Amino acid sequence: MTKLEKPYQIEIAGVGGTGVLTAAMLIGNSALLQNVHVVQSEIHGMAQRGGVVNTEIRMGPVHGPLIPDHEADVLLSFELGETARAMNKLKPKNGIVIMNTHIIVPPSLQIKKGAKYPSLEEIESIVKQFTEKVYLIDAFSLAEKAGDLRTQNVVLVGALFATPDFPITRESFEKALTIQFRKKEQVIKANMKAFELGYNKMKELMK
Amino acid sequence: MSKEKTVMLLSGNEAFARGVLEAGVDVAAAYPGTPSTEIMETIARFGKETGMHAEWSINEKVAFEVALGASWSGLRSFTAAKHVGLNVAADPFFTATLFGGMKGGFVMVIADDPSFHSSQNEQDTRMYALAAHAICMEPSTPQEALDMIKFAYDFSEKWESLVVLRSTTRLSHSRGPVELGAIPKKESHKGEFIKNPAQFVCLPANARRTKPLLMEKLEKIKEYSNTSEWNVLEKGDKSLLIIASGVSYEYVKDAIQELNLKPTVYKIGFSNPLPEGKIIELLKEYPKCLIVEEVEPYLELSVKALAAENNIQVQIFGRKEKVIPISNELNPKIVKQAITRVLNLKKAETEEGSLPTNAEINEKLPNRPPELCAGCPHRATFFAIKQAAKKRKLDPIMPGDIGCYTLGFMPPLSAVDTTVAMGASIGIANGIAQATNQVVIPVIGDSTFFHTGIPALINAIVNNAKFVCVIMDNQLTAMTGGQPTPELGKTAFGEPAGVVSLEQVCKGLGIKNVEVVDPYDLEKTTEIIGKAIDSGELSVVIARRECALEYTRQVKRAKQKLDTYFVDEDLCTGCRICVRTFACPAITFDYDKKKAHIDESMCMGCGVCRIVCPYDAFIKR
Numbered sequence: 001m002t003k004l005e006k007p008y009q010i011e012i013a014g015v016g017g018t019g020v021l022t023a024a025m026l027i028g029n030s031a032l033l034q035n036v037h038v039v040q041s042e043i044h045g046m047a048q049r050g051g052v053v054n055t056e057i058r059m060g061p062v063h064g065p066l067i068p069d070h071e072a073d074v075l076l077s078f079e080l081g082e083t084a085r086a087m088n089k090l091k092p093k094n095g096i097v098i099m100n101t102h103i104i105v106p107p108s109l110q111i112k113k114g115a116k117y118p119s120l121e122e123i124e125s126i127v128k129q130f131t132e133k134v135y136l137i138d139a140f141s142l143a144e145k146a147g148d149l150r151t152q153n154v155v156l157v158g159a160l161f162a163t164p165d166f167p168i169t170r171e172s173f174e175k176a177l178t179i180q181f182r183k184k185e186q187v188i189k190a191n192m193k194a195f196e197l198g199y200n201k202m203k204e205l206m207k
Numbered sequence: 208m209s210k211e212k213t214v215m216l217l218s219g220n221e222a223f224a225r226g227v228l229e230a231g232v233d234v235a236a237a238y239p240g241t242p243s244t245e246i247m248e249t250i251a252r253f254g255k256e257t258g259m260h261a262e263w264s265i266n267e268k269v270a271f272e273v274a275l276g277a278s279w280s281g282l283r284s285f286t287a288a289k290h291v292g293l294n295v296a297a298d299p300f301f302t303a304t305l306f307g308g309m310k311g312g313f314v315m316v317i318a319d320d321p322s323f324h325s326s327q328n329e330q331d332t333r334m335y336a337l338a339a340h341a342i343c344m345e346p347s348t349p350q351e352a353l354d355m356i357k358f359a360y361d362f363s364e365k366w367e368s369l370v371v372l373r374s375t376t377r378l379s380h381s382r383g384p385v386e387l388g389a390i391p392k393k394e395s396h397k398g399e400f401i402k403n404p405a406q407f408v409c410l411p412a413n414a415r416r417t418k419p420l421l422m423e424k425l426e427k428i429k430e431y432s433n434t435s436e437w438n439v440l441e442k443g444d445k446s447l448l449i450i451a452s453g454v455s456y457e458y459v460k461d462a463i464q465e466l467n468l469k470p471t472v473y474k475i476g477f478s479n480p481l482p483e484g485k486i487i488e489l490l491k492e493y494p495k496c497l498i499v500e501e502v503e504p505y506l507e508l509s510v511k512a513l514a515a516e517n518n519i520q521v522q523i524f525g526r527k528e529k530v531i532p533i534s535n536e537l538n539p540k541i542v543k544q545a546i547t548r549v550l551n552l553k554k555a556e557t558e559e560g561s562l563p564t565n566a567e568i569n570e571k572l573p574n575r576p577p578e579l580c581a582g583c584p585h586r587a588t589f590f591a592i593k594q595a596a597k598k599r600k601l602d603p604i605m606p607g608d609i610g611c612y613t614l615g616f617m618p619p620l621s622a623v624d625t626t627v628a629m630g631a632s633i634g635i636a637n638g639i640a641q642a643t644n645q646v647v648i649p650v651i652g653d654s655t656f657f658h659t660g661i662p663a664l665i666n667a668i669v670n671n672a673k674f675v676c677v678i679m680d681n682q683l684t685a686m687t688g689g690q691p692t693p694e695l696g697k698t699a700f701g702e703p704a705g706v707v708s709l710e711q712v713c714k715g716l717g718i719k720n721v722e723v724v725d726p727y728d729l730e731k732t733t734e735i736i737g738k739a740i741d742s743g744e745l746s747v748v749i750a751r752r753e754c755a756l757e758y759t760r761q762v763k764r765a766k767q768k769l770d771t772y773f774v775d776e777d778l779c780t781g782c783r784i785c786v787r788t789f790a791c792p793a794i795t796f797d798y799d800k801k802k803a804h805i806d807e808s809m810c811m812g813c814g815v816c817r818i819v820c821p822y823d824a825f826i827k828r
Contacts, residue, residue: 015575016577024382025216025382028216028382029216032214032215032216032384037384038216038382038383038384039348039381039382039383040381040382040383041377041380041381041382042218042380042381042382043324043376043380050575050577050578050580050792051575051576051577051578052575061464062461063457063458063460063461063464064377064454064457064458064460064461064538064539065377065381065382065383065454065457066377066458066538066539068461068465068538068539068540068543069540081572081573081575082575084568084571084572085565085568085569085572087562087563087568088562088564088565088568092562105573105795106573106574106575106576106578106792107578107786107790107791107792107794108573108574108575108576108578108617108618108790109573109574110783110786110787110790110794110795110796111618111619111786111787111790113783114798115573116798117573118571118572118573122571126563126568126571129562129563130562149808
């Protein structure tokens with residue numbers, strides 16, 4: 001039994017179809033395997049069709065499923081621009097941002113002639129007003145390396161587990177992964193690899 | 208030694224379903240609707256081995272009646288719906304609560320959607336319970352969802368009454384640890400309907416006799432409510448009494464923990480009838496009372512009335528005082544602010560003031576509204592309707608309906624002119640056709656057509672309304688995750704079942720112009736819709752093509768490859784017609800190269816872009 005003295009909270013920001021819900025399930029189940037109290041919220045339905053999808057995970061002495069603004073310890077972002085949109089969830093100054101450099105351009109942007117997606121520098125400048133602890137991960141390339149593009153989410157989960165003071169162990173994650181994808185050996189293998197790549201990348205960035 | 212407990216991280220909806228299985232329910236029926244869908248989905252996944260009957264019913268009214276019939280036959284029965292689904296079932300609901308006679312327990316979960324996450328309105332099921340004199344309970348965590356369901360079945364049988372459980376999005380779609388109990392083994396899931404016309408036939412004479420009995424029963428249940436284990440008093444200091452229900456109670460707990468305060472909290476889990484005696488007693492002991500609840504001021508109105516009737520000097524704060532916002536869901540921050548205001552506390556110093564606000568950040572980001580998927584056949588059908596109209600220099604009125612295709616509202620299609628309720632596209636088309644000389648093209652999905660579209664189509668026949676009804680038939684209920692429709696011939700358990708054909712229904716009604724087209728054949732679809740418009744008669748065009756998501760899933764499951772497309776940059780002239788008029792999410796435009804580009808990880812190979820492009824620049828890989 002691991003008892004957390006204070007809440008540990010993770011905001012996941014992404015776009016429908018990028019594996020936000022699966023990542024949240026894996027993190028939540030990892031916590032539960034260590035007997036850490038966990039609650040989390042998710043949004044389904046209409047928003048899933050390419051819309052903004054956010055999931056919040058709260059561990060330790062917490063009650064409701066929503067993270068109050070400016071309270072998240074980590075913002076884990078699955079899409080570049082969505083990082084900026086979720087910044088108000090993060091603890092100012094001390095919060096950690098792990099962001100995917102991959103972008104998903106909304107089709108509605110294409111209709112207007114010449115409309116451009118914000119650059120990495122533009123997004124970074126917004127994010128850095130909140131915290132200095134910003135880590136960029138090219139999850140797309142790492143997932144490619146892991147052998148399955150759908151493992152971008154787990155690359156980022158790997159990076160999350162490498163953050164200092166993260167209360168859940170890698171062993172719990174591996175157990176949760178095996179339970180989640182029972183019998184699908186290929187999927188488990190690719191995800192293990194993706195986790196490892198994300199974990200190592202984050203350790204390297206934090207040096 | 209105690210036995211090892213099984214604890215799982217379940218969503219509220221999964222916990223409701225588990226409660227249904229642990230209560231040994233015999234018959235469950237529902238129509239899908241966010242945020243309630245996963246309750247029945249989970250029952251459908253795990254219920255078969257219990258021997259129970261589970262079904263996706265044709266609409267919420269039928270689902271309610273299936274459960275009522277089973278309950279009156281002595282079986283434990285269940286139904287679930289989203290808040291607006293109860294509108295469809297409201298007719299039998301009001302009368303069933305009046306007549307009672309639930310021989311087998313009858314429990315209904317209704318999931319409200321504060322903040323309109325996936326709904327057209329924000330209605331409060333507790334108001335319905337009040338109006339229909341129905342017993343209503345509000346769980347606040349997934350664990351309570353499970354525990355309350357099991358309690359509700361015993362309670363329903365004890366009082367022979369329906370019990371309504373009110374959920375909200377943040378309970379239904381939140382996860383928490385849930386301790387599981389055992390699922391009972393039952394010998395039989397068959398009951399017997401014992402005739403009792405005085406109980407089951409709602410003639411006025413029977414209703415007149417029944418109403419006073421119901422009111423008497425409710426008085427007794429009110430006594431129970433005062434001592435109910437679900438209404439929990441957490442004694443704190445004398446500064447403030449907070450009354451809260453559902454997930455709002457959890458936000459209260461978060462807020463007082465953060466503010467480091469110890470007010471008294473009264474958690475209402477049994478919300479109709481309210482524990483009036485207990486509330487009166489409490490109001491006398493506190494100078495101030497804050498009411499925290501979502502959607503309507505259900506508790507607030509009752510608590511204020513009780514204070515006034517009993518001359519209690521207590522300041523009550525809620526929506527009327529603008530301490531709690533009038534719309535949208537609550538969160539811990541809102542509750543924290545409310546408590547701070549009510550107690551006149553000084554606001555803590557924060558550094559948040561200097562940070563950019565959400566609105567300021569959003570200005571710098573592109574909007575990301577939900578979109579029709581890459582390869583969605585609905586996009587092709589909308590495009591064809593637009594093309595057919597354009598060729599005839601028409602601007603048809605297009606009443607839309609509820610489903611994925613509501614997203615046809617978004618530019619550049621901008622092809623939805625009204626959306627009101629399930630099945631309303633055809634009803635409204637009747638009205639506009641009678642009221643104007645405009646061309647009217649209602650658009651409705653297959654599942655929605657079977658749900659409530661058919662009566663309105665019959666109405667058009669018998670009242671000579673002329674329009675072209677386009678049924679977008681993607682062979683399943685897509686928006687809620689792909690539940691079977693009557694065309695599929697599959698039960699909720701995946702077993703074979705009878706089939707109902709859309710075209711046979713429409714032809715059987717006597718409509719002469721019924722055509723079936725494949726929307727991926729854009730030219731043919733445009734031609735057929737055009738002909739239907741030209742005929743000036745009541746016509747039905749069924750645009751049939753399987754949901755692109757479902758197709759992609761099947762191809763991947765069979766470990767086959769999708770026939771994706773790419774852009775031949777020599778042929779692409781950079782005219783942007785594809786992104787400007789068709790807007791498939793897989794197609795982007797590269798302004799540096801001045802060429803279109805296909806993201807082949809998103810493309811599912813429908814090939815419609817090939818026809819949209821005037822220069823044949825999209826090529827099959």
